[in-house]
């Protein structure tokens with residue numbers, strides 16, 4: 478019996494329940510499909526593909542060590558699978574589920590119809606399931622379906638993806654993922670709890686595992702278990718709170734991945750500002766005239782990453798201050814995040830652009846955020862060098878500087894909006910909305926924990942710590 482194992486967003490050869498299951502059934506054909514329709518979706522980008530291609534190259538090497546050639550094919554998923562199944566006597570197919578995008582769910586439903594129509598058994602395992610620890614899979618006896626041409630991993634250009642320079646992007650592949658996990662649990666993670674919010678410190682203090690979790694080079698369960706093992710070793714000091722806070726985020730991920738994915742929100746066209754296209758383009762380029770916001774947007778473009786609070790600020794400022802369409806800004810952010818994960822991304826976009834849906838609505842003032850998260854101004858100055866002459870005290874509000882006339886509208890833009898006025902308007906709109914919906918206006922000028930923290934979380938799985946509140 479020849480078994481096809483279909484790799485999707487689980488790009489690893491170890492700790493892979495679906496591969497272990499396939500191996501126990503007979504000769505294995507490991508397949509990855511590059512579906513051009515997937516890569517033509519508006520939320521996909523060149524940096525996503527470059528990370529994926531690096532993961533595939535490593536997966537190919539790892540499978541080769543097990544005696545399996547990774548078969549890469551470009552084309553419509555059903556057509557590719559149908560050809561492989563007929564040509565190589567495949568009698569069964571195994572994969573992990575992919576909660577991914579709306580497109581990938583529709584693809585999976587078409588594949589399910591096709592598999593039924595040709596009588597092929599398709600087993601889908603949850604990617605969060607663990608290989609049973611008491612019966613480690615024996616991959617030594619893996620046999621490959623012989624005589625199949627492996628196929629090349631296409632380039633971004635072959636997929637017609639636009640040029641997407643990201644000079645400081647994290648490298649893809651399991652080796653980089655394991656190195657990040659190890660350095661986080663042994664070194665970097667000590668200051669996680671206190672340094673996770675501000676981009677300059679978060680870059681080192683956060684785990685930086687998101688892109689690996691999104692592409693499946695590491696499984697969530699393996700990260701949970703490694704963290705639990707570290708917690709058992711590291712009692713006391715800053716590690717205790719940091720590792721507990723980290724486990725809480727892993728639990729948040731697990732919860733979010735199980736929730737139904739929301740469609741992208743959209744603002745009514747008649748509510749958009751007249752200069753919407755110009756504002757959107759300025760926001761995308763990091764030229765809004767609001768220094769900390771611009772610094773975060775430019776940093777994101779160059780690195781493919783931002784910590785949680787900065788993501789929340791760029792999204793919320795777009796909706797609350799600049800009145801930008803959340804579908805447009807959410808899509809642009811999705812393209813920029815190397816770790817783009819629809820199940821995590823779109824609920825956040827929803828909540829931050831419609832704060833009335835939050836348990837505790839929050840307003841993000843980019844000036845106050847800049848003062849709080851970048852008190853020395855070093856981060857803002859690095860990414861917005863046009864502000865070199867502005868004194869520290871006015872860095873986040875260069876329009877108040879006596880030399881503003883020489884700078885604004887020339888080397889650096891005038892602010893797109895009056896932040897004070899737009900904050901007051903957003904606060905008033907929120908209070909009104911909450912009154913209309915019968916909820917007391919609980920607006921807090923201070924940052925409050927992420928809304929997911931207000932919801933009860935499911936019982937933690939084995940390995941998760943019991944602490945379920947966030948301690949920002």
Ligand SMILES: Cc1cc2nc3c(=O)[nH]c(=O)nc-3n(C[C@H](O)[C@H](O)[C@H](O)COP(=O)(O)OP(=O)(O)OC[C@H]3O[C@@H](n4cnc5c(N)ncnc54)[C@H](O)[C@@H]3O)c2cc1C
Pocket residue numbers: 673683684685686687688690691726727729730731733783784785786788789792814816817818819821822823825826829927929
């Ligand atoms: C507008 C917006 C969009 C976002 N889009 C994405 C996205 O597309 N992909 C993505 O992985 N994360 C997304 N996040 C959540 C979060 O910002 C990132 O997971 C985190 O910044 C990634 O960096 P890290 O791996 O160093 O995180 P760490 O702080 O080290 O956290 C470890 C892991 O926990 C999970 N996690 C962290 N915070 C959350 C959260 N609030 N909810 C659920 N899981 C969480 C992630 O898998 C992360 O890798 C988004 C947040 C916002 C506000």
